[in-house]
Amino acid sequence: MHIGIIGCGQLARMLAQAGAPIGATFSFVVEPGADPTPVKGLGQQTPLRDCMTPAELYAALDNPSVITVEKEHVDVPLLEALSAFCRVAPNPQAVHITQNRSREKNFLNQLGIPTVGFAQADSEQALRTAAQQIGFPIIIKSEEAGYDGKNQWRIRSQADLDTFCAAQQHSALDLVVEQWVSFQAEVSMVAARNTQGEKTFYALTENRHQNGILLTSRVPAPHGSEALSQKAQHYLNTLLDALNYVGVLAMECFILGDQLLVNELAPRVHNSGHWTQQGSNTSQFENHVRAILGMPLGQADLRHHAAMVNLLGIEASAGQVASPQTTLHWYDKTCKPGRKVGHINIQDECGKTVDDKLNALLGVLYHEQTDA
């Protein structure tokens, strides 16, 4: 049971930490410029070199029985080439679809899964036409390479758009224009599907972002409902089968009345599923490992109330943030402003205790209070 992970960040770390107890071993592909400290001691590290053939990479990973990814921006042709040597899960096609916002949204819409209105734009003219069709306010995003709120621009008016276009002058455009909806809340759901097609779904999670980066998660979702949870499960169920997906898939949505608009998919374990480490019998990390190894999935039921707060550039010590209701997860990374260096899970039978604890931690860590 040897697993190769393309990537060496905190998701790879937590996959290996969850997989070790069940007897899995790991090796990691370290991409140029990546910091491998999160996976230190957890398995062999293989620097990815341009000159490497897939066979060489596979051998350097010590011939894993399955290869997986910890992010969507990986080289899909490489994944396809590696498929000749062992199972690649999720499959390269699923990763390919999620790498491009329009491709992903078209795929969703084809399956009858609603998204915000959107249009592709590869020129200034196309951008202006799209803005007119959709109507202000809009959000412009790069088609690829955007995450944690990077490469996104909120455009409120024609004047904003003119400014934006002036700044982009002479750049090749590869953008998607999205309708800006006044959603009630951002939620996500994480699900797993194993090689036999068995599926399990985690609870609908409400997320709060700061500067485009996830700050907190809360389950059960305060703005959720049984109907919305069912809708999310139905969409994910459809997606997992349509993609013949193996592993954990995350789906981020906006709540708009009784509608759930899918904003983004992530073909991997997801930050909004970190609460599952303490809040569920089987974490998303363990279930990803189980899924890709073809094992029965573990129970994903929410145990009680749970929350998560990210440590963004904050060197919190375990002693400082520990309490009976909290568990620190530290990634062993160097602290830099805004960098995800750890998270804290909060859990209790009582929802108010979780909310109070979350507010207290936000106060201590970020000197702020939530409205939750």
Place this chain on the structure above:
Amino acid sequence: MHIGIIGCGQLARMLAQAGAPIGATFSFVVEPGADPTPVKGLGQQTPLRDCMTPAELYAALDNPSVITVEKEHVDVPLLEALSAFCRVAPNPQAVHITQNRSREKNFLNQLGIPTVGFAQADSEQALRTAAQQIGFPIIIKSEEAGYDGKNQWRIRSQADLDTFCAAQQHSALDLVVEQWVSFQAEVSMVAARNTQGEKTFYALTENRHQNGILLTSRVPAPHGSEALSQKAQHYLNTLLDALNYVGVLAMECFILGDQLLVNELAPRVHNSGHWTQQGSNTSQFENHVRAILGMPLGQADLRHHAAMVNLLGIEASAGQVASPQTTLHWYDKTCKPGRKVGHINIQDECGKTVDDKLNALLGVLYHEQTDA
């Protein structure tokens, strides 16, 4: 937050696995003849050599801020010497008391905590006198160096005793003679106390042994009651304070009507607390790490029904034993007959599901059924 562990077996492994996410690092003292594979990759290993001074050992452990143990049979003078360099938790005195059965029972009785009737015997004459005083049947145990049912003899009659004495001829005797009670069940409780004296108690656990080795645990204890749980908590509470104990302490007891007779203490995380990995918000391993680092302890509440089955010399693969209700913990050891190579935790909201799953696993693994 660097911790030195004296020992390198599965308990050290699971302590390190639980401590890594909260930012603790580990190093391990490998005693002569010990197999260090369970802690491979989890930290630096230091072989213990006779010629080593405590200062050299402390330096070889990379100057930990606290040193702990994964078993009771450690060199107490060494622990005392190491106390000059950093905190040793639990303290050497607590370890010392638990190393000797009579010493431990006397300590318990002095605190008003009941045990079975017992007497020390350092000669054949003393042994015969003790047997007469206590009355057959009895159990003879070696004072020290006995664990997992080793060095224990059940003596039913005078004839048995004569045979035993004949076999022991010319040996130096260092024995304890215990009353053989017809207990209703064997139970245990695990508790933690941190450096500030805060305590937390896990649920009363019912244990079943096979040839003196723990085979299964089940919580809540089928033969338990609120009154017995309170009694166990009261005893542990007394012990933790009396020993000025820091870390996890395990207490094994017999249920005899409404009485709880303490059979044995273990100054460490304990096999009968392995269910806490999935069955509680904070495992005994994480709480031991929290306790010795002086952090607030995590919630120890039982979430629902749980059980554990040990893998004794059985190379069970994760795929073979996995189910939605089960989680494998594999120790990465070579499989030998009777050797503890892993365990499986079972958990569900429904007690019958846990019982059925436990029986099914015992059937698959050991070709047997429990009466549970």
